[in-house]
Amino acid sequence: MKTLKKHVTQAACLALLLQGVWLPASAAAITKRAAGLAAVPAAMACTLEAFQGMNLNGVADDNGQVSFTAVSLVPASSSNPSAYCSVRGVVGPGVNSIVMKLPMSNWTQRYVQNGCGGECGSDSLGAPTQSTGCVQVNNGELVTATTNMGHTGASTWIVNNPWAGIDFAYRGVHVTAQVAKAVITNFYGKSAAYSYFDGCSDGGREALMSAQRYPNDFNGIAAGAPANNMDVQNTYHHGNRVLTNQTTPGVLPIPARNTYLLLQGNLAYVHSKVVAACDAIDGVTDGIIDDPRNCKFNTNTLVCTNNNNEAGCLSQAQADAVARIHDGARSTTDGQRLEPEGSSQWGSELDWTLYMPAAQGGSAQGESFVTSWLYKTFLNNPYKDASTQTPRTLNDLDFSTTGFMSTVASGTMYSATNPDLRPFAGAGGKLILWHGWADQHISPQGTLQYWETMSKLTKTPDTFARFYLFPGMGHCGGGLGPNTFDLLTPLMAxxxxxxxxxxxxxxxxxxxxxxxxxxxxxxxxxxxxxxTNDASNFVPYTPTTASDVSTSSLGNYLYTPLFKQAACTVNGGQISCN
Structure with a gap:
């Protein structure tokens, strides 16, 4: 009789349970527990009038007033597993929009709040990130909610809306949780048994921010590819990868349209050479580099004079640009690292299109990330010249040591790098932290730095946290490696x-x-x-030596409890933080 494979979908797990067949521990546990969480039907009408009649005074922090703008019943359909009540509202004093879906008849007492990516500004509510195969998602059993983090639209949203800065930084997720839980209690006559947060990218930052600032908001948190060091990421991380690929790297200011060394058409060749050199290190030649830190790629092998003018080969200047992009940002005054070593990891080259144009004269997307963020990082001083409202540009980014310190100063509001998760662990919270090794947007090195510092401080991270690195996966998904999975089910278990x-x-x-x-x-x-495409043909292996690729940088102080997270409010149209 064949041995039952241990890799089965959640749907298959349920079917096997009914037949009395063994299940993986996590699937069996969550299925058993789910049976004890009875479905609860709505106890009030799904109408705008009914929601406007709720008394939510004092529910949200900062005396945020709650107003509902739209409520409608959405019937079950081929694309919607169960009827739900769709709710939209706003939490003041800014314009923190919230959106909720409340199942009408089959809510199994769980609340899941979704994060949003980029600079948010959207209140679109889809399925939780990386929850493929989750039974509760597929059956429409969860109350879900999200927020636009206090703003909509363009990059200048903070200029005339200072509350949006605070809502985006940390308050929006917290007050959404407060209001959503109160709505659940009113709508069902029963509070949620368990509350979860799930997000990737900025949603991952929001997840860690919740664990750090509000350890009692959620029982379980899944934080993917977190943009938790936002000020460094959206300035030096993205900015360096654009500037260092130009013909006068390190010379500031640079011309607005300098000549690029590498264009998007060069990347396939670079990637092919990296894979050829490092693919087999993990024992399988499959085009996936399991741990880029083990790849000691020599960029001189890309140079035409060193490889017999191989088709697609590079000049020495182009190869040096590849090395600098991989290496990460450094201070122009003393060479100190402004971000961890290897911040653009080997194996992700096909997605380096973010840092360079397709043709000379074009612009790189990474530049827009910087110019957008410079409005926010200099609190209450969004312009280079306030009298003319001249915005800062990539050319204004100061790569000196003192420039770095002043540019990231607002991290006390935006950053979620505080490693002290002891209050979250003490409250019984559980954290799944995850990242793709080939992430082209946010370096996994930063998440590694957070894991390392948090682990040292808490001493027993395994009691409440797990960290997963997915080989060959891009930003929140994509890439050549395995990139689709279910995190919500094991988190609930x-x-x-x-x-x-x-x-x-x-x-x-x-x-x-x-x-x-x-x-x-x-x-x-x-x-x-x-x-080698079958998961059952792989076994766990724990390396006996630690990687020699460091996560240390000038910003190490950001990852200590001494770097206090600011509490902010708005006074006279200005953001005021303690």
């Missing part, structure tokens, strides 16, 4: 039954790759037989 997650199975539907991913630092290794 951990919170509700104490079953800590271990192996997660991720798939890439485009390439057919399926791999187990284990809590860091354990990795998957090929067992030696069977298809």
């Amino acid at each position: 951990w919170v509700e039954s104490g079953t800590a997650p271990n192996e997660l199975v991720a798939n890439n539907t485009s390439t057919g790759v399926s791999r187990p991913v284990y809590p860091y630092p354990t990795v998957a290794r090929y067992a030696g037989s069977g298809s």
Whole structure:
């Protein structure tokens, strides 16, 4: 009789349980626990008048007044598993928009709040990030909510709306949780048994911000590719990768339209050479670099004079630009690292299109990330010249040591780098932290730095946190590696039954790759037989030596409890922080 494979979907798990067949521990635990969470029907009407009749005075921090703007019943359909009440509202004193979906008849007492990416500004409410196969999502059993983080639209939103800065920084997620929980209690006559937060990118920053500032808001948090060091990421991380690829790198200010060394058409060649050099290090030649830190790629092998003028080869100046992009930003005054080593990791080259145009005369998307963020990082001083309202540009970014310190000063409001999660752990909270090794937007090195500092401070991180690094996966998904998985089910199992997650199975539907991913630092290794696209043919392996690629930088102080997170309000149209 064949042994039952341990990698099955959540739907298959339910079917097997009914047949009395063994289940993976986490799936069995959550299914068993789910049976004890009875479905609760709505106890009030899904109408605007009914919601406007709720008394939510004093629910939100800062005396935020709650108003509802639209309420409608959405019937079940082929694309919608169960009828739900769609709710839109605003939490003052700014314009923090909230959106909720409340199942009408099959709510199983769980609340899941979704984060949003980029600079947010949208209140679109979809399924939780990386929840493919989650039974509760597929059945429409969850109350879900999200927020626009206090603003909509253009990059200048903070200029005339200072509350938006505070809502975006940390308040928006918190007051949304406060209001959503109060709405649930009113709508069902019963409070949520468990509350969860799930987000990636800025949503990952929001997730960590919740754990750090409001340890009692959520029982479980999934934080993916967190933009938790926002001021460094949206200035020096993105800015350096554009500037260092120009013909006068390190010379500031630079011409607005300097000549680029590398264009998007060069990237396929660079990637092919990196993969050829480093793919087999993990024991499988599959086009995926499992841990880019183990790749010691020599960029001189890209140079035409060193490889017999191979088709697609680069000049020495172009190869040097590849090395600088990979290496990360440094201070122009003393060479200190402004971000961790290897911040553009080997294996992600195909997505370096963010940093360079397709042709000379074009612009790089990374430049827009910087110019957009410079409105926010200099609190109450959004313009280079206030009298003419001249905006700062990429050319105004100061790469000196003192420039770095002043540019990231507002991190006390925006950053979610405080490693002290002891209050969150003490409240019984559980955290799943995750990142793709080939992330082209946010470096996994920053998330590693957070994990390392948090682990040292809390001393027993495994009791409440797990960290997963997905090989070859891009930003929140995509990439050549396994990039689709379910985090919500194991998170609920951990919170509700104490079953800590271990192996997660991720798939890439485009390439057919399926791999187990284990809590860091354990990795998957090929067992030696069977298809390398089949997750069941891999086993866990924990490296015996730590990586020699450091996460240290000039910004180390940002990752200490001494870097206090500011509490802010608005006085006279200005953001005022303690």
